[in-house]
Amino acid sequence: VWALGKLAKIDPSIEATLLAAFRDDDPAVHERAAAGLLRLGTPAALAQALAFISSDGDPTARGALAAVITIARPHAAELAPAIDSALSKVDPDDPAFEPLLRMKIETASAADDAPPINVDAEISAVFPAFAQMTKLPGFDSMIRSLRTAESLFQTTGKTTDADLSPPITLWMKVLENYVHAWLGPRLAGLQREPAVLFDYVDRAIGSGWSGYQRWLEPKWRDPAEVGGAKVEIPLRAIPNAVRELQEHRRKRLDSPLSVTEWARMLVLFAVDHQPTGFRNLFKLGAANAPKAAERTVSLAHRLHTLAAVRNLVTHRASAGTNTLAAFRRSYYAAFEDLVALA
Numbered sequence: 001v002w003a004l005g006k007l008a009k010i011d012p013s014i015e016a017t018l019l020a021a022f023r024d025d026d027p028a029v030h031e032r033a034a035a036g037l038l039r040l041g042t043p044a045a046l047a048q049a050l051a052f053i054s055s056d057g058d059p060t061a062r063g064a065l066a067a068v069i070t071i072a073r074p075h076a077a078e079l080a081p082a083i084d085s086a087l088s089k090v091d092p093d094d095p096a097f098e099p100l101l102r103m104k105i106e107t108a109s110a111a112d113d114a115p116p117i118n119v120d121a122e123i124s125a126v127f128p129a130f131a132q133m134t135k136l137p138g139f140d141s142m143i144r145s146l147r148t149a150e151s152l153f154q155t156t157g158k159t160t161d162a163d164l165s166p167p168i169t170l171w172m173k174v175l176e177n178y179v180h181a182w183l184g185p186r187l188a189g190l191q192r193e194p195a196v197l198f199d200y201v202d203r204a205i206g207s208g209w210s211g212y213q214r215w216l217e218p219k220w221r222d223p224a225e226v227g228g229a230k231v232e233i234p235l236r237a238i239p240n241a242v243r244e245l246q247e248h249r250r251k252r253l254d255s256p257l258s259v260t261e262w263a264r265m266l267v268l269f270a271v272d273h274q275p276t277g278f279r280n281l282f283k284l285g286a287a288n289a290p291k292a293a294e295r296t297v298s299l300a301h302r303l304h305t306l307a308a309v310r311n312l313v314t315h316r317a318s319a320g321t322n323t324l325a326a327f328r329r330s331y332y333a334a335f336e337d338l339v340a341l342a
Helices: 002-007 014-022 027-040 043-053 059-067 073-087 097-110 119-126 129-133 140-156 165-191 194-207 209-219 235-246 259-269 292-315 321-341
Strands: 224-226 229-231
Touching: 043 059, 043 073, 059 097, 073 097, 097 140, 097 165, 119 129, 119 140, 119 321, 129 140, 129 321, 140 165, 165 194, 165 259, 165 292, 165 321, 194 209, 194 235, 209 235, 209 292, 224 292, 224 321, 229 292, 235 259, 259 292, 292 321
Parallel strands: none
Antiparallel strands: 224 229
16 A cells, blocks of 8 residues: 555556545554555645544554655645644644644745744744753753744744644643653652651641741732733642642652642742741752742742643633733743753
8 A cells, every 4th residue: 555655656546546545444554545645745645644643543653654744835725724623633742743733834834925934043032041952962852842832933823813722732741841851850859758758748738838828829829811811820729739648649750740730849849938847848949049939939830820821722712812922921931940940
């Protein structure tokens, strides 16, 4: 079936054979037909390949196929709806998600005669630490994803009738992985001495929370607003992030925790507040820096807000251009603060 994709360029009638194979119930035949259609390269064939990419087929195969699709300028307008449809069917953790976003950028760029955008310069203007991060080993995947999200913002962010949630979703995926890689080892270190950790949770979070909450209240704006989008970030929900620890069970760290969880744990494990017994067990920043506790709480609030907006625009409401622009500003400012704190 795969070889038919090469032959179809010689004999156009073979396209019908590939399309029939694509409709086969056998997953292996279905997958190979999609690869053959990709090699054929016609808009109709690529639309079927996109349908496979967003199907419930093998994720690795779908991701590999998505990674090699290139949208030619003459086909961009015709394939744009198929790309949007495919994006609506995959979640941010799907291997095909970022390749589909790249295709969306290609279709948007094809419809725009504006000169190419210097993506790195646009990011560095609002996130100065980015320039240094591009030179560090081990950040390649994160840098690539940030560039994709920024490119998507620059090409589609001013289109009022477009779905503006994809860059927000990808930005938060990057942030989730970064924060987990940064704080995960610190929490894992605390969990190596469970008796000490559980005692802290029982005393500070169990007994000291009410007093700590009163200190936090004037610093914790709820609801919060980002470019017209209002989200609730209830202060009372912060202890929910450590429910396992309150039950004297370790938190699992084998997969990334959400930004919401980490934001809440910053409040619980990264702030020194002697009157209530809360301590900076994560050892973040300079312990004696002026207003260190307030800055950490402010960062946690911003992270929590970003996560809430992400949930809002991906599940309940559409992101407007004002929300997207405000989200971008807050996102890069938060990332800059995270890098400084690390």
